[in-house]
Amino acid sequence: MDEHELEERFQELLDKYKGEPGALIPLLQGAQAIFGYLPQEVMARVAEAAGEPLSQALGVATFYSQFRLKPHARHTIRCCHGTACHVSGATLISQEIEKHLGIKAGENTPDMFFTVEEVHCVGACxxxxxxxxxxxxxxxxxxxxAVAAVKAFREQKEVQEAGGNSGAALVAASERGDR
Ligand code: FES
Structure with a gap:
């Protein structure tokens, strides 16, 4: 989708909710679905359409973890730092993944392939x-x-993406022994 189409969809969203009470959260969700995250200028226009101050919109976007104020890479690595994972060595795992990718938690790899996050219990203690x-x-x-899993995931996705997600490409890769 090009910039013009994104702007059109965003304007439709703003028009749909303009002046409606309680529009802030659906507007934030809709804007994020369009842009993938919530840039500052988008936040300003969302706040205006919702009839709220920008500080209020930013407060809500920061409070709910579903909202992203920074661009996000195509894939997300979530390192669990809940109690069970913490006592089983989550810190070392995070460090090794961060070292392998050359970034810290909260950052994206320069090619926008991975974002790394630290999260609380993911329910698989x-x-x-x-x-x-x-x-x-x-x-x-x-x-x-953990690093091997990250590498294997990347290799598999790159094969899929190179083949336009086609099953044929995956089968071919598997036959070549790439996976
Ligand atoms: S603490 Fe990591 S899955 Fe529960």
Whole structure:
């Protein structure tokens, strides 16, 4: 979608909710669905359409973890730092992943492939320590296994993306022994 189409969709969203009570959250959700995150100028226009001060809109966007104020990479690595994972070595796992990618939690890789986050319990304590990559859970990790999982995930996605997500590409890659 080009910039013009994004702007059109955003304007439709603003028009739809303008002046409606309680519009702030649906507006924030809609804007994030369009842009992938909430840039400052988008926040200003959302606040205006919702009839709220910008500080209030920013306060809500910061409070709810579903909202992102910074661009987000295509894939997300969530390192669990809940209690069970913490006592099973989550800190070392995070450090090793961050070292491998050359970024810290909260940052994106320069190619916008991965964003790394530290999160609270992801609900899989029996497999602690756990790392989620997008919606896949990797459990009972060591730092080495965690880095191997990150590398394997990337390799698999790159094959998929190069083949336009086609099953044929995956099969071909698998036959070549790339996976
Ligand atoms: S503490 Fe990590 S999954 Fe529960």
């Amino acid at each position: 029996g497999m602690a320590p756990v790392v989620m990559i997008d919606d896949r859970a990797y459990g009972k990790l060591t730092p080495d296994k």
